[in-house]
Amino acid sequence: MLSGLDHLVITVTDISRAVDFYSRVLGLEVRYRDRERVDLMLGDVALRLHWTATDVTPRAATPTPxxxxxxxxxxxxxxxxxxxxxxxxxxxxxxxxxxxxxxxxxxxxxxxxxxxxxxxxxxxxxxxxx
Missing domain, CATH: 3.10.180.10 (2,3-Dihydroxybiphenyl 1,2-Dioxygenase, domain 1)
Structure with a gap:
């Protein structure tokens, strides 16, 4: 029924700090979606950064950095x-x-x-x- 993972959301307190870490330290490609969501590409999977105070819905019941x-x-x-x-x-x-x-x-x-x-x-x- 399922074939793989498309994206995984990582809840963060500071988008800029997280983008710096994941791109500079781990070498992931950054794709900006909007000010509250950023995709970090890992092959064909996105590690999607969500800011803690986002209004994006739906989201996890308890998004916790x-x-x-x-x-x-x-x-x-x-x-x-x-x-x-x-x-x-x-x-x-x-x-x-x-x-x-x-x-x-x-x-x-x-x-x-x-x-x-x-x-x-x-x-x-x-x-x-x-």
């Missing part, structure tokens, strides 16, 4: 990602650590966005050099 726990796949080896984060002075909360992903074993780094959402950046174990 900092409540998201999201795992993203990396094209780059995690040591490169870690060096990039260090260069930008972005704290890695945990990792690299082994985890189980949707399709098998992964290695992950954990960090937080400016609203406290937990972001896991992962890489399949089979694609990593031994």
């Amino acid at each position: 900092g409540s998201l726990d999201l795992c993203l796949r990396s094209l780059l080896p995690l040591d490169e990602v870690q060096r990039h984060l260090e260069a930008l002075d972005v704290e890695v909360e945990l990792g690299p650590v082994p985890r189980q992903g949707a399709t098998g074993e992964i290695t992950s780094l954990y960090l937080r966005d400016p609203d406290g959402n937990l972001l896991e950046i992962s890489r399949p174990v089979k694609n990593q050099p031994s």
